[in-house]
Amino acid sequence: MTSIEATVDSLMGGLRADLERLASIPSIAFPGYPPEPVEEAHALVAALLRDAGVPRVERLDLPDTAPVVLGEIPPPEPGAPTVLLYAHYDVQPPGDVSLWKSPPFEPTPVEGGLRACGIADDKANVIAHLGMVRAYGGRPPVGVKLVIEGQEEYGSAFESHPPTDPERFACDAMVIADHGNIRPGTPTLATGLRxxxxxxxxxxxxxxxxxxxxxxxxxxxxxxxxxxxxxxxxxxxxxxxxxxxxxEDWTGTTYTEEEFRSLAGVREGVPLIGSGSLGERLWSxxxxxxxxxxxxxxxxxxxxxxxxxxxxxxxxxxxxxxxxxxxxxxxxxxxxxxxxxxxxxxxxxxxxPGYEAATGGPAYRAARTALKEAWGTEASYVATGGSIPLVNGLAKAAPGAEVLLFGAQDSMCNLHAPNERVLFSELRNTVVALCAFVREYAADFRRAGGGAA
Ligand SMILES: [Zn+2]
Known part of the structure; x- marks a missing residue:
């Protein structure tokens, strides 16, 4: 086991406790829901980042949107790259509560993980970023900009903001952690969106x-x-x-037909429509x-x-x-x-607009190495179905930055549905992957003489 893995394993108890605290706050930033829990979740995320050693944590208030948590750790040395880490602390409304096996805002143990509304989408990924910062004692080998949004699910004016303040969002690579693996145990990078x-x-x-x-x-x-x-x-x-x-042909990985049928809830005897690979039908x-x-x-x-x-x-x-x-x-x-x-x-x-990542740069190289280190198997490429308007806003603010989409969710975690859950294995491996990613990426930058972007 590498020292990163040992460090992350020693942090998991604390991270789990923080995830439970965060997931017990009904931070639903939709009209008709009280604003206090959103404020409470915002304050908790800001406090956790501060306590983890992020020297600059600010609140960004924009009209018609919940406050964004911005955190910044300057690069440890001149020439070190800066990585922007994104996640969101707001959640979907839980819907019909009678369909939940436990109250949506009482995190409840399930096999290998926890069940709660918004725990995978996207609170586990907030905690994953926190875990990376903790693992490095607040001093990761890259500069870090944390952007933890508070009104992603309902949609907000925030997506148009980054291009108006490009300095603040300038980075060499960004990890949009509002994602996860095609199945638990299969490290996955989402490289496209229709x-x-x-x-x-x-x-x-x-x-x-x-x-x-x-x-x-x-x-x-x-x-x-x-x-x-x-x-x-x-x-x-x-x-x-x-x-x-x-x-066009889809060149990455995809679901098996059986997985897809089960995820989509296609009734027995009903065939799927279209021809060609599932990746082509769903993504390209x-x-x-x-x-x-x-x-x-x-x-x-x-x-x-x-x-x-x-x-x-x-x-x-x-x-x-x-x-x-x-x-x-x-x-x-x-x-x-x-x-x-x-x-x-x-x-x-x-x-x-859709989105297609350029996968040939140093951040992708580092991410592939990191995901393999964390999960013990080669990373797969998929596209994603959910829209991520903010990615386009961030990409406009930092046009040279490589964009990486991965995180602690998985396709079976019931996003936006009753009984959402997250697995500790995926959270733990995501923290390991983030740690390994910044290490690899910083090393690559040093080899390249810095300032490659
Ligand atoms: Zn999300």
């Missing part, structure tokens, strides 16, 4: 509903027109059939999902031709495709259709 956009398609055919006995057969049903249009979005295999949406190819439909409900349906129908579509596109361009392709596709000669009104909605 772009996303929305499109609303609308059909109006009649002034108002008309008796289906008297008018049906000639008066056009708006819902049928819309459904015919939606039916053209995929081919017979379930692959997206809209032209101009980028799709497009997906179109109908996320909303305005139509008469089954229970309240009357014998009438439907005059109006509307659908909201969510499109996910290849990480390197401009989501506005992809959105334009979908809009053009829908506008070109005229089911029964009837045009649709199609409106583009919001769009957010």
């Amino acid at each position: 772009g996303a956009c929305e499109v609303v398609a609308e059909v109006r055919t009649l002034d108002e509903p008309r008796h289906s006995g008297e008018f049906g057969g000639a008066a056009p049903d708006a819902l049928l027109v819309l459904l015919k249009a939606l039916g053209t979005l995929h081919d017979v295999h379930g692959d997206v059939a809209v032209e101009g949406l980028r799709r 190819g497009p997906a179109i999902t109908v996320i909303g439909l305005d139509a008469p409900s089954v229970d309240h349906g009357v014998s009438a031709v439907v005059p109006y129908a509307r659908a909201r579509l969510n499109l996910r596109c290849h990480p390197r495709q401009d989501p506005r361009e992809a959105q334009g392709r979908l809009v053009a596709h829908l506008r070109s259709l005229k089911p029964f000669g009837i045009p649709l009104t199609v409106r583009p909605g919001a769009a957010g």
Whole structure:
């Protein structure tokens, strides 16, 4: 066992206790929830970092967002690199509490870990950063900037802030620890995220509903027109059939079909849709999902031709495709259709860019070494599904920095769902990985003569 591992193992009892304290605070930064627990979690995180030896811990208040904890440890020597460590201390609301096997804000032991709301997403990763700082007695071999956000889950104005204050967020590499492993025990770097956009398609055919006995057969049903249009979005295999949406091979790892079926809760006998590898279907190819439909409900349906129908579509596109361009392709596709000669009104909605990490630099080299050291096996690459708007903001503030996405979560930890849990093995290994990462990265910088970025 390396000395890093021994040190981290000796810290785990304290880290677990701090995680339990943090996870027992219902820091839900959503409208309608009290602000006090958010403040309490903020204060606890700031105090833990201060006590761990972070010399500068500040509170960043911005309009319409919970306070951000900023911490800074200057580089130990001129020429040493600076690493920005990100996580968030707010959590999702617990949802239907009756679905929880224990109260969501009473951290409860489960096999190999703890169950609580937000314990994996993302409080364990806050604690992982803390663990790294503690392991080095507050003096890691790199400069450190800690950014612990307080309103990630609801969304906030913070994502647009870093580019307005680039000095403060300047770094050579950043670890966005709002992530974890594809499965426990498999160290995983998330290197991509698909772009996303929305499109609303609308059909109006009649002034108002008309008796289906008297008018049906000639008066056009708006819902049928819309459904015919939606039916053209995929081919017979379930692959997206809209032209101009980028799709490429996925070169990293992916779920087994069995893992994916179980994670997605796909019912027995129901096949998956699309063709090609799961990585290609989920991460390096497009997906179109109908996320909303305005139509008469089954229970309240009357014998009438439907005059109006509307659908909201969510499109996910290849990480390197401009989501506005992809959105334009979908809009053009829908506008070109005229089911029964009837045009649709199609409106583009919001769009957010994807992300693809450059994996050839020194920080990736150091991270691969570190993850292997921590988990004893080679790191895998995956993409992620959840959006991380802040990454784009941070990347704009520090355009030369390498961005690493890893952490103490795993795909089986029930994020944003009842009975969320985190495993001590993953937390412990994440702390080891962070320690090994900064050691490797600093050494690489020294070899390269410093200032490589
Ligand atoms: Zn999160």
